[in-house]
Amino acid sequence: MAATIPYRETIELEKAFASAMKSIARRADLKTHIEQTPALYSLLNRAAARYVTGESRSDGLAAQQRLMDKGYAVSLEYIGENTTNLQDCEDAQAELSHLISDLSTRNKAARVSFDLSHIGLLLDHELTYRHLIALAEQAKHANIELFISMEESAKTDDILAIYKRAARNYSHIGITLQAQLNRTEQDLIDLSSGTSRIRLVKGAYQEPESISIARSSILNERYLRLIEQAVEQGHLLSIATHDESIIDEVVRRGWIQSSAVEFEMLYGIRPDLSCKLNAAGHPVRIYLTYGQEWYLYLCHRIAEYPPNLFQAVLDMSAAEQLAPLRDYNGKNTQLVPRH
Known part of the structure; x- marks a missing residue:
């Protein structure tokens, strides 16, 4: 036996x-x-x-088109982070610019996501800000959202500072918040002065117990509190989870009925659940990635x-x-x- x-x-x-x-x-x-x-x-x-849809931009764009034809919204990310070489940062910014340009020719609402450490955060904050503003200016006239991903907790202050600085003039820039971090409830309060675009995730990074909580029913309760807080503050919210207990509760409480709220799921993770929600008429965004990293x-x-x-x-x-x-x-x- x-x-x-x-x-x-x-x-x-x-x-x-x-x-x-x-x-x-x-x-x-x-x-x-x-x-x-x-x-x-x-x-x-x-x-x-x-x-991952593939290693080239054309792979990501092809997947985006097919999913949008099926009724899904899409977010596209050119994979990469923790870039420490200036030329690599410049190349990443150029690739994101090409992605925005390609999306703009399709004349459809789109979202482009990226890590600030891919475009310079580990080298120079001003360089990162200039890269972000250049992308924001380009996306502004093309009906394209930019979404900043969240990284390890050691970078959170810097990421939020650059985001807040840019968001003063570019309302189409969004920010990701991690429910696992103890600071996030206060970070969300700090964003309450205006309507922000927020993606709420549980958090994928390994963090010290002193500043975070592990995946558990306690984290689920916090996640739901943060959703409620974001909805009450009037933010445009992407609920990025594959946890059916949370999704069922969001539907039960009627939060998804708001035009400002959507579900967001990673490409390749629980497509059956995405299909179920999509078929039920709930707004679902699929997070696509491409690239060699x-x-x-x-x-x-x-x-x-x-x-x-x-x-x-x-x-x-x-x-x-x-x-x-x-x-x-x-x-x-x-x-x-x-x-």
Whole structure:
């Protein structure tokens, strides 16, 4: 008879595994080794294809169009963060500019997301601000939102300071807040002086217990409080979660009925849930990514839900190339119930 691991030990193992994956994600030596080993790079890239649309801008734009045709809103991110080379920061800013230009020619409402550390935060705050303003000015006349992602807690003060400075003149810039951080309720209060565009996430980064709380029912309660706080303050809110207990509560409380509130979900994560909400007429935005910096992104997706490791192995060994877009149905598509 096969041995079974007690439930409590399983939970502890999953927590330890998630912590290890977050550490692995930050190992520059492992990332370099993967990039310099073609066979390994190709293998892991097959697993990343579940969560990343491809390595080129055209991949992201093609996925965006197909999802918008099915009735979803879309956010596009050119993957990258913690850039420490000036030329790489300039290149990232140029790529984001090209993305905005390509989106503007399609004459559809769109959102572009990015990390400030991709465009200069680790080098110079003024450089970062200039890059952000240049992108904001370009997006201003093209009906395109810019959304700043949140990063490790050590960067939060700097990210919020640059966001607030830019948002004074560019209302189409949004900011991401992490519910896991103890400071976030106060950060949201500090944004109450005007209507802001906010994406609320639980938080994917490994943070000290002294400043954050782990994923738990307590974090879920805080997340719901923050949603209520944001709705009462009149913010434009993206509820970025795949947690069905939270989603059900948002629907039950009627928050999603507001035109200022939407659900946001990561590409490749629970497409069945996105389809269900989309078919029910709820506004759903799919967060798409593209680019070559997919290593950290893949590690985080596995860390957030350890069974995704099993899925990664299946994807790497599959006979056919993965095509996650097939899993997204349009508003009027009959859904197959889950069992």
